Amino acid sequence: MPQNVAGRLKIGLSACFQHADPSRSLFTNKTLQYVEQSIAHWLMSAGAMVVMVPCPTGETARGDTKLSHYAEWLDGVVMHGGADVWPGSYGEVPMRDAWVGDRIRDLYDLALVEAFEQAGKPIFGVCRGLQLINVAFGGTLFQDIETQHPNALRHRDPESYDQNFHDIVLVEGSQLSRMYPGVQHARVNSIHHQGIKDLAPGFEVEAWSYPDRVPEAIRRVSGRAGRGYIAATQWHPEFHKAGSTISTVDDTAILNDFLGACAAARVQPHRPHRSAPGKIRDRAARMLRQALLRR
Numbered sequence: 001m002p003q004n005v006a007g008r009l010k011i012g013l014s015a016c017f018q019h020a021d022p023s024r025s026l027f028t029n030k031t032l033q034y035v036e037q038s039i040a041h042w043l044m045s046a047g048a049m050v051v052m053v054p055c056p057t058g059e060t061a062r063g064d065t066k067l068s069h070y071a072e073w074l075d076g077v078v079m080h081g082g083a084d085v086w087p088g089s090y091g092e093v094p095m096r097d098a099w100v101g102d103r104i105r106d107l108y109d110l111a112l113v114e115a116f117e118q119a120g121k122p123i124f125g126v127c128r129g130l131q132l133i134n135v136a137f138g139g140t141l142f143q144d145i146e147t148q149h150p151n152a153l154r155h156r157d158p159e160s161y162d163q164n165f166h167d168i169v170l171v172e173g174s175q176l177s178r179m180y181p182g183v184q185h186a187r188v189n190s191i192h193h194q195g196i197k198d199l200a201p202g203f204e205v206e207a208w209s210y211p212d213r214v215p216e217a218i219r220r221v222s223g224r225a226g227r228g229y230i231a232a233t234q235w236h237p238e239f240h241k242a243g244s245t246i247s248t249v250d251d252t253a254i255l256n257d258f259l260g261a262c263a264a265a266r267v268q269p270h271r272p273h274r275s276a277p278g279k280i281r282d283r284a285a286r287m288l289r290q291a292l293l294r295r
Helices: 037-044 067-073 103-119 128-136 175-179 252-267 281-292
Strands: 010-014 016-018 032-034 049-053 076-079 123-126 140-142 165-170 185-189 195-198 203-210 215-220 230-233
Touching: 010 037, 010 067, 010 103, 016 103, 037 049, 037 252, 049 067, 067 103, 076 103, 076 128, 076 252, 103 123, 103 128, 123 128, 128 140, 128 195, 128 215, 128 230, 175 203, 175 215, 175 252, 195 215, 203 230, 230 252
Parallel strands: 010 049, 010 076, 076 123, 123 230
Antiparallel strands: 016 032, 140 195, 165 185, 165 203, 203 215, 215 230
């Protein structure tokens, strides 16, 4: 990637939230928006300039900056991992209080996906980001894989966290399999308890967990006229450690695939989609301000 500032890709990174908490000793009763360090450094490792995209609404909102402005300015966006997706976002009631998720963050994330989709800019999702993308385009989730999926692997271990691993199988003929020629089985980190139940229309699975077959990588089906790049992994490629004693999927090809799409879209932008009713779940952009100011 060119080293001069003008030539570098500008990649948006969705915000994680810590909501206002009167018992917190620092930033007491203040809402925090932040990024996790390793995913920013992952994008920067290829020379990209990373910009957190703040949620523009809330109790302290000022000015007229919109998510659509970021989508117009940036070359692509990465949807972060983090809190559970609220089951109401895909038409279900939480089965347990512990799985209620973060409705406010869902609305922000849905609006962010909508803004970049309408601008025709590439979107990549990691962990929660994969789940959110699937929900945004009409899919559903297992609220808890171990509870709802027979004979499921343990996809999250709170004690080992990013040292919990399982195998995946790459789907033959998929773009992901072409990025890893000769690889059928691989190993990935596993830090989630939710996962895709019903795949969103217009997407295809590129990797499954093995042997319990939960979708681990998805991509929007290519060849649909005017539609831009959207792909996601359930694992965290940014957590890959070169030279580790535990061999996991090398993140380089995944990062290059996304940034290559961003570079291509910069040269030849996709035509914006300003009128696509019903394509993004709940039309989040129009609901966002009301939802975040409801108190």
